[in-house]
Amino acid sequence: MSVPHPGSTSIWMASAEMPRVAPLATSVHTDVCVIGGGIAGLTTAYLLALEGRRVVLVEAVELGAGDTGRTTAHFFPPDNRYHHIEKAFGADGAKVVAESFTQATEKVGAIVDSERIDCEFERLDGYLFSLTTPGLAGIHEEFSAALRAGVAVDEVVRAPDLSFDTGQCVRFSNLAQFHPLRYLAGLADAIVRRGGQIYTQTRALDIEAQRHLQVVRTDAGEVRADAVVVATNTPFNDRVVMHTKQSAYRTYVLGLRVPRGSVPRVLLWDNGDPYYYVRVATPDPQADHDYLIVGGCDHKVGQEEHPRDRYRVIEDWVRERFPMAGAVDYRWSGEVMEPADGVAYLGRNPLGDGNVYIITGDSGNGMTHCTAGAMLVTDLIMGRDNPWSWLYEPARKPTHGLGEFVREQANALAHYGDWLKGGEVESADDIPPGEGAIVRDGARRLAVSREADGGLRVHSAACTHLGCVVSWNAAERSWDCPCHGSRFDIEGMPLHGPATKPLEKAELKQ
Ligand SMILES: Cc1cc2nc3c(=O)[nH]c(=O)nc-3n(C[C@H](O)[C@H](O)[C@H](O)COP(=O)(O)OP(=O)(O)OC[C@H]3O[C@@H](n4cnc5c(N)ncnc54)[C@H](O)[C@@H]3O)c2cc1C
Numbered sequence: 001m002s003v004p005h006p007g008s009t010s011i012w013m014a015s016a017e018m019p020r021v022a023p024l025a026t027s028v029h030t031d032v033c034v035i036g037g038g039i040a041g042l043t044t045a046y047l048l049a050l051e052g053r054r055v056v057l058v059e060a061v062e063l064g065a066g067d068t069g070r071t072t073a074h075f076f077p078p079d080n081r082y083h084h085i086e087k088a089f090g091a092d093g094a095k096v097v098a099e100s101f102t103q104a105t106e107k108v109g110a111i112v113d114s115e116r117i118d119c120e121f122e123r124l125d126g127y128l129f130s131l132t133t134p135g136l137a138g139i140h141e142e143f144s145a146a147l148r149a150g151v152a153v154d155e156v157v158r159a160p161d162l163s164f165d166t167g168q169c170v171r172f173s174n175l176a177q178f179h180p181l182r183y184l185a186g187l188a189d190a191i192v193r194r195g196g197q198i199y200t201q202t203r204a205l206d207i208e209a210q211r212h213l214q215v216v217r218t219d220a221g222e223v224r225a226d227a228v229v230v231a232t233n234t235p236f237n238d239r240v241v242m243h244t245k246q247s248a249y250r251t252y253v254l255g256l257r258v259p260r261g262s263v264p265r266v267l268l269w270d271n272g273d274p275y276y277y278v279r280v281a282t283p284d285p286q287a288d289h290d291y292l293i294v295g296g297c298d299h300k301v302g303q304e305e306h307p308r309d310r311y312r313v314i315e316d317w318v319r320e321r322f323p324m325a326g327a328v329d330y331r332w333s334g335e336v337m338e339p340a341d342g343v344a345y346l347g348r349n350p351l352g353d354g355n356v357y358i359i360t361g362d363s364g365n366g367m368t369h370c371t372a373g374a375m376l377v378t379d380l381i382m383g384r385d386n387p388w389s390w391l392y393e394p395a396r397k398p399t400h401g402l403g404e405f406v407r408e409q410a411n412a413l414a415h416y417g418d419w420l421k422g423g424e425v426e427s428a429d430d431i432p433p434g435e436g437a438i439v440r441d442g443a444r445r446l447a448v449s450r451e452a453d454g455g456l457r458v459h460s461a462a463c464t465h466l467g468c469v470v471s472w473n474a475a476e477r478s479w480d481c482p483c484h485g486s487r488f489d490i491e492g493m494p495l496h497g498p499a500t501k502p503l504e505k506a507e508l509k510q
Pocket residue numbers: 035036037038039040041058059060061062063064065066067068069070071072073074075076202203204205231232233236251252253277295332333334335336359362363364365366367368369370497500
């Protein structure tokens with residue numbers, strides 16, 4: 001079964017068959033309930049199943065329907081850079097990041113080998129470069145900090161064999177890439193073979209502690225468990241605390257045909273603003289072409305009026321540097337959660353009695369962060385110490401990234417002022433087919449979209465998380481919340497948390 005994609009389609013969605021799994025039909029009891037069928041949830045469920053724990057995984061849509069189906073799947077060093085992490089958390093913090101990233105990458109390689117998962121996992125080098133003179137200082141700073149953290153790096157005059165000159169850059173050895181959905185399909189298969197249960201189309205609605213058990217209420221039945229792992233990309237079980245510590249960004253990707261072998265198999269990323277990340281993929285080994293995958297041009301979720309323009313900016317950047325690039329076969333976008341202090345949140349949920357765990361704050365490093373998170377949470381559930389847990393502790397205060405924290409909070413709060421604004425169009429008549437806009441209707445603001453046949457979908461514009469006004473995303477045909485990154489489809493159904501409830505249906509009075 002292919003992954004459902006109400007908006008754009010990634011190259012992975014178009015080239016993977018995901019296992020068909022039924023929804024939960026009755027209430028069940030287990031050792032651990034894992035919520036979310038992306039890389040974080042499936043890896044955690046797999047590692048716990050290996051430990052002999054009974055595991056039940058529930059997924060709201062289908063396996064891989066979230067951002068793991070939209071990633072570019074580079075296993076690269078921290079987006080937030082070793083030199084920032086070292087400044088914020090000291091040399092020991094940077095060493096923990098380096099070690100956890102190395103071990104997470106090795107863990108994925110070991111799982112691919114032991115479970116014989118056919119997902120094009122390959123080890124390769126990566127290059128961090130800068131195309132601006134001021135950016136070069138950052139390159140050197142990152143090289144020195146990575147070296148101090150114990151990472152295998154060297155400085156080179158340019159990345160080899162490319163069609164453009166990267167200038168002086170840092171080479172990170174032995175990174176990795178893979179086909180993320182084929183990996184998830186392999187993990188799911190391995191979980192079920194070890195007795196784990198997986199249910200899709202089963203949305204967790206809340207988690208309640210009842211004596212020594214946690215009860216996960218879903219739209220289909222209850223899962224009673226000793227421990228719960230919330231691996232929903234952003235934790236839906238926490239209404240406020242975690243959402244003040246991280247911010248949601250949207251990032252865009254193109255997949256362009258290039259002649260087979262014409263672009264070297266390396267990972268590339270720069271430190272510009274906007275920044276870009278590049279890799280090559282070969283989902284069909286029989287075809288005569290590879291795909292050049294280029295992403296970037298991030299912005300805060302729900303805060304871009306013309307998202308489709310981002311694709312054009314990326315395409316211009318690619319064509320200037322990769323003259324062999326042919327047709328654009330894929331355009332897609334997705335969401336990343338940026339922690340205020342630059343380090344993911346992996347471990348015990350800060351609220352409650354300690355039997356609920358979260359994996360979030362993935363940044364653009366979800367392949368490594370989510371795998372490291374699964375390893376760390378598995379240790380905690382098994383009653384073992386984990387040497388990385390002091391750094392990734394979700395309850396830590398945002399003191400290390402205080403400036404960023406204050407800026408992001410001010411940005412979110414400013415959006416409550418959107419309730420005082422008028423509509424984006426005078427009336428629903430001004431909305432063309434396939435588009436959406438906010439319409440003022442008396443005291444209300446309504447999220448109105450028009451179908452190709454002219455029919456209207458009308459909902460309250462109030463995000464069901466904490467009430468910000470949602471915004472139309474023309475690239476994905478969704479309603480996106482500028483405050484904490486919730487997203488809803490044109491039927492008002494949640495696509496991304498923290499919201500779990502649909503947008504309220506409404507009628508136009510005008
Ligand atoms: C365009 C793009 C490029 C990226 N590039 C890279 C990269 O090169 N390298 C890298 O390391 N990372 C990258 N990332 C980040 C990486 O993709 C993510 O961090 C990672 O996939 C997140 O995995 P996850 O399991 O946390 O979340 P997801 O894959 O989003 O999985 C969460 C799942 O939980 C489900 N869910 C949500 N709420 C509920 C609920 N209430 N009940 C049940 N289920 C629920 C969702 O349907 C979803 O399937 C990129 C991301 C994007 C969007």
